[in-house]
Amino acid sequence: MTALLTLDGVSRRFGGLKAVDDVSFDVNESEIVGLIGPNGSGKTTLINLITGVHPATAGHVHFDGHDITRQRPYRIARLGLARTFQIVQPFQRMTVVDKVAAGALFCGHASDVREARAIAREHLEFTGLADMAHRPAATLTLARRKRLELAKSLAMRPRLLMLDEVNAGLNPTEIEEALAIIRKIAEQGVTIIVIEHLMKVVLSISHRLVVLHHGQLIAQGTPREVVADKRVIEAYLGAKYAAGNPGVSN
Amino acid sequence: MRSWLTLAVIAPLLAALPLVGNNYALRLATTVFMYSVMAQSWNFIGGLAGYPSFATAAFFGLGAYASAILQNHGVPMVPAWACAGVAALLFAAFLGGAILHLRGHYFAIASLIVAEMLREIVNTLPDFTGGGKGMNLPLLKLSVTAQAQFFFYAMLALAVLTVATAIVLQRSKLGFGLRCIQQNESAADIIGINSYAYKTAGFCLSAVFVGVAGAIYASWVNYIDPPDVFDVLISVKPMVMVLLGGLGTIFGPPLGAVVLLLLEEVVWRNFLTMHVAALGVIIVVLVLFLPHGLLALIRERFPTKAMAN
Structure with missing residues (x-):
């Protein structure tokens, strides 16, 4: 498998705040990658960096062999990188x-x-x-x-579709319908990054998970590995829970 | 298709006006066509793209002066008009590069000072432009009536051309892109629209016909000076006409032009000393009570099948 999207030490500062801090990972062709993390962990900012809405303050983003780090959003879109918006308004x-x-x-x-x-x-x-x-x-x-x-x-x-919380605010039936559509899209060979709050949704659909916390990448791997990761549990449930219940998932 | 039909019916009817109307009616009609060109042009950038440009007076005055200077250097009238259009277009391309990255109010203010800037430039170059004394244009060797008819047809042709452009634009990729930009520019970028290039193209379109209108106007009145052709009202009126007729529509701007001119004539006669104030009040009332324009009102009363699409 070849990497379609490569993030290499990508950072974004807003004044003194490091919204995204030195994040590196690959997304392979035809993969479904779940991007998760608690509120404010920098998920949407990371998507904005990839799509060119905000320029990265450090690091590089490569898509299909092109360096898209400081490209204009419309050029990135024309290369085959599409996204949905978390707040549906356009x-x-x-x-x-x-x-x-x-x-x-x-x-x-x-x-x-x-x-x-x-x-x-x-x-x-x-x-x-x-x-x-x-x-x-x-x-x-x-x-x-x-x-x-x-x-x-x-x-x-x-070629790469980024879904920013397409399931937030939906009821269980609607989520099932949405997931069915996402699976059908994946079957057509489109690579997908799913940003999601709902753990159940992301675990059921992703081949691989990437976890952000305070703008940093704290874990990546298969859903099984990630939910057993001590730092992930710490990020979601607190240090005390992680210490007392190693390996417990949601 | 319906738009083309409407244009094909209205244009010949208007062209027949000299058969029945006197010179006063022709003068009014010529002014309406000029207003219509300005309103339609403003609609390309203000209505479709949502950029409230106050640069109309700049393009108008630039066209008037470009044509006047060329004619005083021996260029024949009609080629000079065409050159005025090209001058306005090039100026808009240059200006757009400088100010179209500004959004909303910032863009409005930046575009507002352009006409003032040009006015000052004209004032400081008296050898070239006549400065504050203005410029005379070559007189046509035609009878008064023949002149009235000539400028009537010239302005009508330009107005029809502008409406035709609006119809083509409305269905084109450019028009579609401008409407996306109007609704959400960031989202337009994300779906692959080169918004900077699109806005600049829209801005150029909003300049070219206004430049020609200014040139025709200069020949029509034979004499121009800076306060006349760089008047801020030339920038404001097109907005009022478009809001009056219907923002982003094809026949709204010409309709608004007709209504505004009629209002102006009535108000001018009855409130000689304070007609601008009276006009201001009317504008406020219209914007408050008729936010979607007259065309929307007509469509509400007489809905058609085509509207479902």
Whole structure:
């Protein structure tokens, strides 16, 4: 397996705060990697560094042989790196189909708006949103808006898809549906990074986990290894629990 | 398709106006076309991309002066108009590079000073531009009526061209990208839109036709001076017209142009000493009670099938 994405000593400071501190890891082709960590551990900042929203203050990011460390976000997107947003808000006043078409038009190699809309309809079909193609994006329920984000990202024909809490705020049935879609995407050969709060979700879907705490990478490995890691338990449950119950997972 | 049909019906009707109207009506109509060009142009950057540009007066004055200087150096009138458009376009490309990284209010303020800056430059170069004394343009050897008709058709042609551009833009990749930028620029970057290039293209489009309009205006009135063609109202009125007609729409800006000119005429006659204040009050009322513009009001009353798409 070859590494599709390589992070090498990546750091980001906001003033005196080290939001991401010297993080290095690889993501291999066709892998599903779970990126986890307690609130404020720097998960979303790390995604912003990879996608070029914030430039890294130190370190390097390589994607598919390109150094994308200080690239403009639109160039990174065109290389095949797509993300969904944790807080679903972009393009609220657009119709559902146009929002997805935007992804196809600017990244998915559609030649004109008409073709982009046709591609968008396929992705709406795939994510089960075909019925609401002409509704304003803002009128959708949270679960559907999250699926719309997925459809938009897929329309960009990504090689690497980063899902920032696509399951937060969903009920168990909705989570099952979302996971089914994510698995189907993975089957198409798309590499996926899942950022997630819900341990159950991330354990069930990821091949490998990367754990952040206070901006630092504290553990990586298979889900089984990671949940048994003393530092991970410490980060989530406190030092006392880690000392008293070695190897206990959630 | 519907937009093209509407244009194909309205344009010939307007072109027939000289058959029935007197010179006063022609003068009003010519002004409406000029306003329509300015409003439509502002809509490219202000409506579609959501960048509140106050640079319209800068492009207008630049076009007027570029054309006047060229004609005084022997360039024929119509080629001079075209050069004025190109000058405005190049200036917008340069200016966009300098100020389009600013967002919201910051961009608005930066664009506001551009016309003032150009006005000062014109004032300090009297040998070249006539300075504060203004510039005369070559007189046309035509009768008064023939002149009125000539400028009527010239401005109408420009207005039709601008609407046609708006229709093409609305369906193009560029128009789509500008609408994405208007809603969320960071998100637009993330889906692969080169927002800087797109905004600059939109800004150039918002300049080129205004530059030509300024040039035609200069020939029409035969005399220009800095306070006239760099007037801040030239920047403000297009915004009012677009808000009045409908932001981001194709026929909203021309509709707003018609309504604003009619309001101006009525207010001017009745409030001679304080017409600008009266106009201000009307604008405030309109923005408060008609936030989506007249076109939205019409569409609410008469919904069509096409709107479902």
